[in-house]
Amino acid sequence: MSANEKKLAGEAAIRFVEDNAIVGVGTGSTVAFFIDALADLKDRIQGAVSSSEQSTAHLKRLGIPVLDLNSTGALSLYVDGADECDPHKRLIKGGGAALTREKIIAAASDKFVCIIDSGKRVNLLGKFPLPIEVIPMARSLVGREIAKRGGSPVWRDGVVTDNGNWIIDVHGWQIADPVGLEKDLNQIPGIVTVGLFAQRAADVVLVGDKQI
Numbered sequence: 415m416s417a418n419e420k421k422l423a424g425e426a427a428i429r430f431v432e433d434n435a436i437v438g439v440g441t442g443s444t445v446a447f448f449i450d451a452l453a454d455l456k457d458r459i460q461g462a463v464s465s466s467e468q469s470t471a472h473l474k475r476l477g478i479p480v481l482d483l484n485s486t487g488a489l490s491l492y493v494d495g496a497d498e499c500d501p502h503k504r505l506i507k508g509g510g511a512a513l514t515r516e517k518i519i520a521a522a523s524d525k526f527v528c529i530i531d532s533g534k535r536v537n538l539l540g541k542f543p544l545p546i547e548v549i550p551m552a553r554s555l556v557g558r559e560i561a562k563r564g565g566s567p568v569w570r571d572g573v574v575t576d577n578g579n580w581i582i583d584v585h586g587w588q589i590a591d592p593v594g595l596e597k598d599l600n601q602i603p604g605i606v607t608v609g610l611f612a613q614r615a616a617d618v619v620l621v622g623d624k625q626i
């Protein structure tokens with residue numbers, strides 16, 4: 415059911431792709447369905463800006479040009495999955511460790527279409543452990559700062575991000591104020607990116623092929 419909803423969502427997002435667009439492309443198993451569907455339109459778009467080495471490889475394999483965000487300017491559309499989505503379209507992302515480039519592309523895009531299956535919908539963010547990308551030497555410092563705020567930090571041992579950094583997953587937070595927490599965590603030295611997409615939430619959420 416869930417895999418089928420991911421496929422439906424990935425294919426439904428195609429309707430937001432305009433002719434001649436440069437499309438921002440996220441990362442993950444749901445986005446993989448979007449990339450497959452995007453390949454059918456590859457002659458109608460200029461190309462894609464990719465949020466990960468994984469998506470870049472997939473896009474290139476299907477013959478979709480991958481462009482550098484520094485040369486494209488702002489994008490009209492970004493399509494990406496999420497690990498959790500609340501009723502205000504605020505998200506937890508980073509389960510696949512791609513959160514930093516995802517947040518950059520989301521910020522550079524006019525419209526963020528988030529594609530999920532129904533299991534990702536929550537009333538309160540935080541059941542899914544919150545991923546945080548950190549500079550490696552700051553891991554312990556950041557862990558202590560998280561503990562002061564009542565979270566339980568767990569190092570995702572063995573995972574190195576596309577940017578050469580590490581991931582801490584924070585368990586035990588019920589995130590009543592996602593914007594406030596995102597701002598607060600962004601002040602801690604050594605944190606590169608917080609996997610809360612609350613200040614820049616999604617604009618459109620597709621749960622399977624249903625828009626909410």
Ligand SMILES: O=C[C@H](O)[C@H](O)[C@H](O)COP(=O)(O)O
Pocket residue numbers: 440441442443444445494495496497506507508509510511512513516
């Ligand atoms: O770092 C990974 C991304 O934020 C993904 O968009 C997120 O983890 C959802 O992935 P999936 O579509 O595989 O559930």
